[in-house]
Amino acid sequence: MSDTSQKKRRLLREKITSWVWLTPSLIGVLIFFILPFCVVIYYSVLDNPIFANFVGFENFIKLFQNSAFQLAVKNTVIFSVIAVPLSVVLSLWMAFALNSRIPGKSWLRSCFLCPLMVPIASVVLVWQVIFHNHGTLNQITEVFGMAPVDWIKTNWSYGVLTVMFLWKTLGYNMILFMSAIAGIPQDIIEVAELEGASRFYTFLHIKLRYLSPSILFVTILSIISSFKMFREVYLLSGDYLESMYLLQHFMNNTFKSLDYQKLSSAAVLLSIAMIVIIGILFLIERKYGEDVEE
Amino acid sequence: MKRFLKKHLATALLFIFALIAALLFIMPTVLTISNSFMTEKEIMANYGAMIENASSDKRSYISEDLNLKFIPDKVSLQQYTTVLFKSPDYLLKFWNSVILVVPITVFQVLLAAVTAYGFTRYRGRVREIIFFAYIILMLMPYQVTLVPNYLVSDWLGILGTRWAIILPGIFSPFSVYLLTKMMRRIPKAYFEAARLDGASEIQVFFQICLPLCRSAMLSVGLLVFIDYWNMVEQPLILLDDEAKYPLSVFLSQINTGDVGLAFAVAVVYMIPALLLFLYGEEYLVEGITYSGGVKG
Numbered sequence: 088m089s090d091t092s093q094k095k096r097r098l099l100r101e102k103i104t105s106w107v108w109l110t111p112s113l114i115g116v117l118i119f120f121i122l123p124f125c126v127v128i129y130y131s132v133l134d135n136p137i138f139a140n141f142v143g144f145e146n147f148i149k150l151f152q153n154s155a156f157q158l159a160v161k162n163t164v165i166f167s168v169i170a171v172p173l174s175v176v177l178s179l180w181m182a183f184a185l186n187s188r189i190p191g192k193s194w195l196r197s198c199f200l201c202p203l204m205v206p207i208a209s210v211v212l213v214w215q216v217i218f219h220n221h222g223t224l225n226q227i228t229e230v231f232g233m234a235p236v237d238w239i240k241t242n243w244s245y246g247v248l249t250v251m252f253l254w255k256t257l258g259y260n261m262i263l264f265m266s267a268i269a270g271i272p273q274d275i276i277e278v279a280e281l282e283g284a285s286r287f288y289t290f291l292h293i294k295l296r297y298l299s300p301s302i303l304f305v306t307i308l309s310i311i312s313s314f315k316m317f318r319e320v321y322l323l324s325g326d327y328l329e330s331m332y333l334l335q336h337f338m339n340n341t342f343k344s345l346d347y348q349k350l351s352s353a354a355v356l357l358s359i360a361m362i363v364i365i366g367i368l369f370l371i372e373r374k375y376g377e378d379v380e381e
Numbered sequence: 382m383k384r385f386l387k388k389h390l391a392t393a394l395l396f397i398f399a400l401i402a403a404l405l406f407i408m409p410t411v412l413t414i415s416n417s418f419m420t421e422k423e424i425m426a427n428y429g430a431m432i433e434n435a436s437s438d439k440r441s442y443i444s445e446d447l448n449l450k451f452i453p454d455k456v457s458l459q460q461y462t463t464v465l466f467k468s469p470d471y472l473l474k475f476w477n478s479v480i481l482v483v484p485i486t487v488f489q490v491l492l493a494a495v496t497a498y499g500f501t502r503y504r505g506r507v508r509e510i511i512f513f514a515y516i517i518l519m520l521m522p523y524q525v526t527l528v529p530n531y532l533v534s535d536w537l538g539i540l541g542t543r544w545a546i547i548l549p550g551i552f553s554p555f556s557v558y559l560l561t562k563m564m565r566r567i568p569k570a571y572f573e574a575a576r577l578d579g580a581s582e583i584q585v586f587f588q589i590c591l592p593l594c595r596s597a598m599l600s601v602g603l604l605v606f607i608d609y610w611n612m613v614e615q616p617l618i619l620l621d622d623e624a625k626y627p628l629s630v631f632l633s634q635i636n637t638g639d640v641g642l643a644f645a646v647a648v649v650y651m652i653p654a655l656l657l658f659l660y661g662e663e664y665l666v667e668g669i670t671y672s673g674g675v676k677g
Binding site for chain 1: 392395396398399400402403404406407408409410412413416428447449492493495496498499500502503505508511514515517518520521522523524525526527528529530531532533548549551552554557582586607610611613614617618628629630632640643644647648650651654655657658662665666669670672673
């Protein structure tokens with residue numbers, strides 16, 4: 088047998104074995120995620136599952152006109168726009184701080200990581216006591232002569248959510264940034280400093296460029312965790328609260344009424360939105376960090 | 382000299398600031414633990430105002446304000462004895478959490494190891510596209526994936542049972558992504574050498590790959606465990622019977638009833654997560670580090 092055919096046969100064998108290892112997971116992912124999602128897309132353009140008439144974008148138009156959906160989208164977007172940039176900037180700053188020469192680094196790191204492990208359900212009582220009408224925060228503001236605020240049931244709820252969000256996510260993001268900062272080549276910074284570059288210049292043009300893939304990833308992760316804030320709201324205030332009516336509330340209520348059309352079109356719409364957001368972030372990152380080798 | 386002072390002053394300021402921030406971060410946890418050692422009576426005196434529908438005669442001795450207290454007047458195990466020995470309901474809910482989370486964590490990580498081996502073993506174009514699809518799937522929020530999950534559970538007739546949470550959990554692509562990234566860093570020569578020595582594919586996986594990935598699997602397992610130990614969305618939608626709800630969902634309702642016990646229940650729920658944190662902080666950090674960067 089010639090050498091090349093033997094090589095070909097070996098390659099074929101490699102390919103087949105690799106597929107064998109992949110199969111169990113592929114079957115599961117197909118059954119539980121991909122195939123049903125195709126059905127979800129199919130449902131989203133039908134009038135109802137029984138008669139199955141094609142209605143095009145009608146379900147989507149109805150969804151846009153639905154006031155509960157509008158409220159849910161508005162609240163979720165407002166919250167994400169406040170919380171995500173804050174989380175990215177603060178965690179980046181914390182990572183730089185912990186990478187500088189301060190004592191007790193590993194202790195500080197443990198403290199910042201701790202909230203990640205602690206179940207929200209466990210500490211929700213403390214948050215309730217702090218943000219309650221007669222709670223700690225209002226007692227503190229009272230000392231300064233301010234009128235008590237209903238933190239949870241007014242627009243301040245965004246602030247409450249942001250605090251809880253930052254508490255939960257900053258540690259994770261900070262670790263990601265710390266490892267990225269450790270990967271910035273020191274010689275480039277040294278050369279820049281020798282040539283008289285200011286600290287601000289090296290930060291903006293060297294460090295940030297090398298960090299741009301991590302910034303992208305942390306931003307995506309934070310957006311996803313911002314969609315998970317329903318947990319906090321549910322635990323903080325029970326099921327329903329107008330000042331914090333988020334997308335998950337909308338989904339839950341739609342699940343209860345089993346409105347497949349509304350449910351599917353919302354899921355399709357949301358997945359499109361996520362893909363667009365991720366795509367845009369990727370493009371920005373590629374443009375900004377293009378001349379940096381990985 | 383002046384420059385020296387300035388530099389140290391900056392460091393000191395930074396340290397003080399970081400210290401305050403760190404204390405704020407652990408405060409809720411510390412408070413929960415310290416409050417769990419108060420007597421029920423002390424809890425009611427401090428936090429009783431939280432129960433909005435408490436009857437008015439009960440109100441009379443409860444202060445209007447909530448007093449956040451760090452240190453109990455008298456250290457007592459009363460809450461714990463009530464939770465652990467007198468109200469089996471809480472332990473039952475705790476058990477509900479365990480039988481959901483442990484199978485998901487164990488099997489998701491094991492399956493992910495098998496799959497990651499497949500992705501590492503040979504890298505072709507089709508496989509890279511599938512891997513990218515896994516990443517996209519991983520990045521989808523619950524609001525998207527819960528709808529397909531619900532439909533499948535309905536078709537398979539497992540809606541309302543624990544399988545509706547466990548099965549999709551096992552196939553969730555998160556740990557496949559992480560483990561593949563970690564496994565691809567193992568030098569190919571290790572596998573080649575074993576194969577040349579006549580080891581079968583299964584032997585290479587169990588005797589070379591798995592031992593090398595031990596710490597990676599621990600890191601991934603930790604992250605998966607925390608995520609599911611916290612779950613709220615899935616049980617609310619996929620389980621029909623409140624008796625099957627995990628403690629994470631149930632704890633939100635406790636403040637309308639047993640405030641006096643709530644802190645001890647919260648601590649009991651926190652203990653597995655905290656122990657894992659203390660034991661595996663390094664693994665946790667490693668896991669997070671590897672999750673960074675979407676590019677393979």
